[in-house]
Amino acid sequence: MLNSLFRGTCAAALISAGQMTAAADWSLDAGSSKLAFGSIKKDTVGEVHSFESLTGTVDSAGTVRVAISLPSVETFIDIRNERMIKHVFKGTELAELTAQVDMAALEELPVGDTTLTDVEGTLSLLGREIGVETEMFVARLSERKVMVSTNDMLFLGVEEAGLTEGVDILQTLAKLSGITRTVPVTARLVFETDGETAQAVPVAEEITQVTAVGDPVKGKKVFRKCSACHSLEEGKNGAGPSLHGIVGTASASVEGFKYSGAFQEADLTWSADALAQFLADPKGVVPKNRMAFRGLKKEGDIANLIAYLVQEG
Numbered sequence: 001m002l003n004s005l006f007r008g009t010c011a012a013a014l015i016s017a018g019q020m021t022a023a024a025d026w027s028l029d030a031g032s033s034k035l036a037f038g039s040i041k042k043d044t045v046g047e048v049h050s051f052e053s054l055t056g057t058v059d060s061a062g063t064v065r066v067a068i069s070l071p072s073v074e075t076f077i078d079i080r081n082e083r084m085i086k087h088v089f090k091g092t093e094l095a096e097l098t099a100q101v102d103m104a105a106l107e108e109l110p111v112g113d114t115t116l117t118d119v120e121g122t123l124s125l126l127g128r129e130i131g132v133e134t135e136m137f138v139a140r141l142s143e144r145k146v147m148v149s150t151n152d153m154l155f156l157g158v159e160e161a162g163l164t165e166g167v168d169i170l171q172t173l174a175k176l177s178g179i180t181r182t183v184p185v186t187a188r189l190v191f192e193t194d195g196e197t198a199q200a201v202p203v204a205e206e207i208t209q210v211t212a213v214g215d216p217v218k219g220k221k222v223f224r225k226c227s228a229c230h231s232l233e234e235g236k237n238g239a240g241p242s243l244h245g246i247v248g249t250a251s252a253s254v255e256g257f258k259y260s261g262a263f264q265e266a267d268l269t270w271s272a273d274a275l276a277q278f279l280a281d282p283k284g285v286v287p288k289n290r291m292a293f294r295g296l297k298k299e300g301d302i303a304n305l306i307a308y309l310v311q312e313g
């Protein structure tokens with residue numbers, strides 16, 4: 001349901017199976033979230049109900065899934081809860097709301113900012129797929145927290161949702177002259193991530209992480225694959241530029257080295273993560289560059305090498 005949301009996949013985790021970075025997955029903070037719906041009986045008595053138990057996730061591809069526990073319905077009258085669970089929801093455990101969101105768009109939403117977005121989703125309820133379309137209000141609460149709420153109200157038709165029979169039974173049991181057949185719904189969903197978003201990990205911190213993971217002694221051996229072309233001495237360029245102090249610096253900034261056009265345009269910062277990606281696949285990360293090296297295939301080698309570059313470079 002949430003469109004243009006959620007900062008995305010940060011760089012693929014290349015080092016030590018994701019110890020450094022993981023694609024940011026988001027999960028629902030149930031305590032701060034609320035899914036409420038209203039009903040009007042006998043034309044005059046309005047009441048608000050909600051579902052007490054929600055769980056949800058947004059994966060790195062931007063698929064949002066919110067599972068609604070139907071037996072957790074709270075109408076503040078016990079017998080009514082029971083009747084609703086039995087006759088309207090027919091003992092079904094879960095309803096699921098799914099939607100696709102644009103992970104890249106949230107990346108651009110600064111902390112403290114808000115935006116409105118149109119969302120299309122699907123509610124799976126009692127074997128039916130019900131399309132829902134609404135405008136949502138999105139607030140980036142912090143780097144790791146996003147709140148999404150209905151901007152106005154969503155209406156769910158009882159008939160369309162296949163709930164007519166159940167609601168008829170409720171109406172008869174409660175001896176009511178009428179219960180509204182369209183249900184206003186509001187939602188406030190708060191999502192959190194533990195994953196490291198790219199913004200959340202400053203280069204310095206990330207480098208500390210990799211030096212904790214990698215072994216510089218082993219990294220020194222890996223560096224033999226580079227030393228034909230690269231030295232660690234400042235100002236000493238060979239076939240490749242000196243790698244003195246390379247970690248944390250801007251790409252193509254070594255003085256006196258003539259870079260290819262590809263590198264001059266690359267505009268990277270050699271964070272540990274960026275280096276890891278480059279060393280795994282140099283031509284993939286900077287296409288058409290002149291470094292005649294296929295790449296390091298072992299993840300451990302990369303972490304060890306970067307630890308060595310940080311220590312010695």
Ligand code: HEC
Nearest residue numbers: 225226229239240251252253259260263289290291292293
């Ligand atoms: C056969 C020579 C060769 C080997 C081997 C080689 N490189 Fe390179 N490297 C180069 C060249 C040439 C460039 C510049 C490429 C360009 O300008 O397109 C480069 C560029 C780089 C850069 C970018 C530097 C900057 O200033 O932005 C890094 C980082 C790097 N190499 C790391 C390594 C590491 C680490 C290894 C070993 C695992 C390695 N290279 C192996 C030749 C080599």
